[in-house]
Amino acid sequence: xxxxxxxKYSKSHEWVKMLDDTTALVxxxxxxxSELGDLVFINLPVVGDAVTKEEAFCDVExxxxxxxxxxxxxxxVAEINEALMDEPQMLNESPYEAWIAKVEDITDxxxxxxxxxxxxxxxx
Amino acid sequence: MIQRLFxxxxxxxxxxxxxxxxxxxxxxxxxxxxxxxxxxxxxxxVIGSNQNPWLECRTALLxxxxxxxxxxxxxxGAVYHDMGNLNFTFLVRSEDYDLRRQLSVITSACRQLxxxxxxxxxxxxxxxxxxxxxxxxxxHQDRRxxxxxxxxxxxxxxxxxxxxxxxxxxxxxGVPSVRSRVINLRELCPDLSIPGMKxxxxxxxxxxxxxxxxxxxxxxxxxxxxxxxxxxxRSWEWLYGRPLAFTFQCAGKYPWGEITIQLAxxxxxxxxxxxxxxxxxxxxxxxLEQALAGCPFHVPQLYxxxxxxxxxxxxxxxxxxxxxxxxx
Numbered sequence: 129x130x131x132x133x134x135x136k137y138s139k140s141h142e143w144v145k146m147l148d149d150t151t152a153l154v155x156x157x158x159x160x161x162s163e164l165g166d167l168v169f170i171n172l173p174v175v176g177d178a179v180t181k182e183e184a185f186c187d188v189e190x191x192x193x194x195x196x197x198x199x200x201x202x203x204x205v206a207e208i209n210e211a212l213m214d215e216p217q218m219l220n221e222s223p224y225e226a227w228i229a230k231v232e233d234i235t236d237x238x239x240x241x242x243x244x245x246x247x248x249x250x251x252x
Numbered sequence: 253m254i255q256r257l258f259x260x261x262x263x264x265x266x267x268x269x270x271x272x273x274x275x276x277x278x279x280x281x282x283x284x285x286x287x288x289x290x291x292x293x294x295x296x297x298v299i300g301s302n303q304n305p306w307l308e309c310r311t312a313l314l315x316x317x318x319x320x321x322x323x324x325x326x327x328x329g330a331v332y333h334d335m336g337n338l339n340f341t342f343l344v345r346s347e348d349y350d351l352r353r354q355l356s357v358i359t360s361a362c363r364q365l366x367x368x369x370x371x372x373x374x375x376x377x378x379x380x381x382x383x384x385x386x387x388x389x390x391x392h393q394d395r396r397x398x399x400x401x402x403x404x405x406x407x408x409x410x411x412x413x414x415x416x417x418x419x420x421x422x423x424x425x426g427v428p429s430v431r432s433r434v435i436n437l438r439e440l441c442p443d444l445s446i447p448g449m450k451x452x453x454x455x456x457x458x459x460x461x462x463x464x465x466x467x468x469x470x471x472x473x474x475x476x477x478x479x480x481x482x483x484x485x486r487s488w489e490w491l492y493g494r495p496l497a498f499t500f501q502c503a504g505k506y507p508w509g510e511i512t513i514q515l516a517x518x519x520x521x522x523x524x525x526x527x528x529x530x531x532x533x534x535x536x537x538x539x540l541e542q543a544l545a546g547c548p549f550h551v552p553q554l555y556x557x558x559x560x561x562x563x564x565x566x567x568x569x570x571x572x573x574x575x576x577x578x579x580x
Contacts, residue, residue: 169427189300189302192389194390195392
């Protein structure tokens, strides 16, 4: 399993890539996609949606279940990765390229882990 | 670890009420508790969370026949429910979730009845190589449910009638249903009844978890909270109006000429309509487009829109027939 060093990770298995102080890309980790199984659908948030840290902002359906994706940040959705609507399997194939949303105006962030800490966390 | 078992068996056969009750149990289940909820829906098609109703179900026909459409929270495909089908739901906190154990309640109950049941993949339970139980899953925050159907003596003809193949001219995103070879357990166990199946499940629940199960009664639950959820399950927005965009096209040939109707819909409402025709007098096209745009994508309402359009009686009649032929 792969956990790029330049990303930050949440306990609910999302990754965060800070683009500047108040803007970030959010996606799900390699661990999350492998636990979820083959993804068949994603309900993306809508541009302009306010998201709150530790609250669901999107949901995905895999062959196993419908599950929430939790926002690690408080901010506003600036962009969504619409390509995922047609190809949700991109979340399985390349979880770190398949960003879900770009969040801007970030005012709060949950406590995030670096790659080493996250790897230790999922091995617990 | 599971420390307490609860069993709820309801007589209500309204799918929207039953799904609301299921969600209420989901919202209230405590750590260490496992609730087994047994329920039946009369004459209902239940679609998965992310399915397009018109792709999966002949909604107009179902409605005409007095059936109901319902959308569940879990994923997966469309199923037909009637009083020959029994539904079960296991509701737990995430840390108490054990799919294998939950499935073994079903297979153990079947074996007790002399039916050799086996799990297949993640989602199906088979007997004699055919599926009698389809399972689906939902998780939110730290709660999970696993539910499924058990075909005891369902009307297979109706199952085929309402879950007929999708209209070819509807293009939509959504999760497709997977067709399976199915079997009613009554074929393998001729004396089996729904009450018999419920009893076998209740016994297997206690046997598998090695704990007594306390029976819940609907009176133990908050009627008000269930009613609020029920309203959502019954709403147009939940059933048809989810923000899944799709397009639809149909075409027909009549004495007055050929017509092609293209509709784009968003959240269950027609957002744009285009009418093409080679008729000598194509003046009906624009008013027909105007009548259809903004109309809910609901067959009776589409008819009404056509009926109200300021166009000739003949074109109106033929357009309504054309729409009726699309098996929406």
